[in-house]
Amino acid sequence: MSSVYYYLPALLLLVSFALRVPGLVRHWRDPLVRSVGVVIPLGAVVFFFAAPPTVSEVNALTGVANFSAPLVYAVVTAGSAAVINLMLTWQGGPEERRRAAVLWCAGAYGTVIVALLALFALGDAPDERLQDFDTYYSTTPYLREMIVLYLVAHAAATAVLSVLCRRWAQEVTGLLRTGLVLIGAGGVLGLGYTVGKLLAVGARWTGHDWDGISTTVAPSLAALSSLLQCVGFALPAVGESLRRQSRQWSRYHRLGPLWEIIRAVVPYELVRIPPWSSLSRRHLRRTCDIRDGLRLLAPYLDTVAVADAPEPAAGPGALKGEAVAHAALVIAAFGSLNSSLNTRPGAAAGGGSVQSLIDSEDELVRLSDAVRVLAPRRGGPAAGHGRDGHGRDGHGRDGHGRDGHGPSAAPQKAVS
Known part of the structure; x- marks a missing residue:
């Protein structure tokens, strides 16, 4: 032999x-x-x-x-x-x-x-x-x-x-x-x-x-x-x-629409990460970006404001001038998500809180899905391709989700 x-x-x-x-x-x-x-x-x-x-x-x-x-x-x-x-x-x-x-x-x-x-x-x-x-x-x-x-x-x-x-x-x-x-x-x-x-x-x-x-x-x-x-x-x-890789990739891709909106809302630039970064690192960075942006919008998500959009506030931590419409889209998606929670059999009145939304990656994914559905209806940005790491504008966040210039104060006026 x-x-x-x-x-x-x-x-x-x-x-x-x-x-x-x-x-x-x-x-x-x-x-x-x-x-x-x-x-x-x-x-x-x-x-x-x-x-x-x-x-x-x-x-x-x-x-x-x-x-x-x-x-x-x-x-x-x-x-x-x-x-x-x-x-x-x-x-x-x-x-x-x-x-x-x-x-x-x-x-x-x-x-x-x-x-x-x-x-x-x-x-x-x-x-x-x-x-x-x-x-x-x-x-x-x-x-x-x-x-x-x-x-x-x-x-x-x-x-x-x-x-x-x-x-x-x-x-x-x-x-x-x-x-x-x-x-x-x-x-x-x-x-x-x-x-x-x-x-x-x-x-x-x-x-x-x-x-x-x-x-x-x-x-x-x-x-x-x-x-x-x-x-x-x-x-x-x-x-x-x-x-696990397939689930993580699916979540990463589904978070794309919300992440694109958050990038337009936050008043600070994001740190670059190498394009060859692992999927785990890119997913972590994307999730941290979204959570930071939602904390910035927390006062308005709590009330699901419906007032006319004001001028953006000035000063540190204020929204970008072009971000009002994007923020309104996130708020509308949050309202839609809360409505769907309230209509479920056995759901508690009041839906979910902003903190529970931020803490739960499943809820972040559902919010991103709502943004993707609402964006074409409201003439919002056609987000969702997740340009993170490949074909994006080069702005990202490090592995800890921070860039040293995070929001220092909440916006001072309601956003609709």
Whole structure:
């Protein structure tokens, strides 16, 4: 079997681990993060050390023929225990019960690893075998027991993994269920790997040669099993991250109309932010801009003024001269929003307060939607494209939402 089938999965697993390193450093105290941080590199180590060129090099460096065999068996066994530990941690449940199960698993598979090394030391394997160690030494005392012990331990781990995934998948939905199904499918393929190896070993015991199953079919199943399990473990987290990004982008875009109006209302310039700023930073800046502007208009939103628009007040904190119509649009939208709240079944009289509006991002989004609807009717600005960061006039706010020249006083006259 080509070495590519060993090194390629190892490379993919290492890349996957490298992408997780920042999160691993930030959240090292999280047991689930630590478990993932152990499973992925162990999988990469298994494929790397099982590759024939690596087997030959390790044997040469240690000066012990076939030293790679117990090394790979030990790493595979440790990986099996790590996968079960990951599933137990991921599933959660009572802390004492989970901890006891993890300790039992670590103790059992730690004992298996010690037994594997002891059996290899007791056996006699003078002829170096790069790919068919399992079948070549399947009838050698002590080595025979070592091979069977390793395969049985691996089969038990994959069986437990498949059962855990099947039970949990019946209780959940969505991407988590899909991920569990993929992990369970990987476990089934892992069982196929073990069965293939056992068939080849059993054939040698009966005088037959089925080595091709052990050297070609079984490693292929192992590679595919690891791939499915990696995708299964990653899918729920990646899917949830994409959902969060999608929700944040939707909110950011929907806040655009209100943000454009606020930019025309506030009497001070906004600080630039780089166009390559992250979505989170741009969303934070936009939300802070809107809240600062609404605080400036708070006296008029509280009364939902309907008087004729006066001349803008002069002095620090006063509205821009061209901002009266924009402010009136925000006030009208706030009035429309309050009316809709009052017409809902069970709504309290009086609708929502300005402070509750400012504190709730959901309400800010609804107010922005109202501005977008009212703007064409009142001949207001066609806002809503959210030029923040891309195609805008270059004015923005820093990551804290302040520029050092915020409104120092409320406008002194009512705005309609």
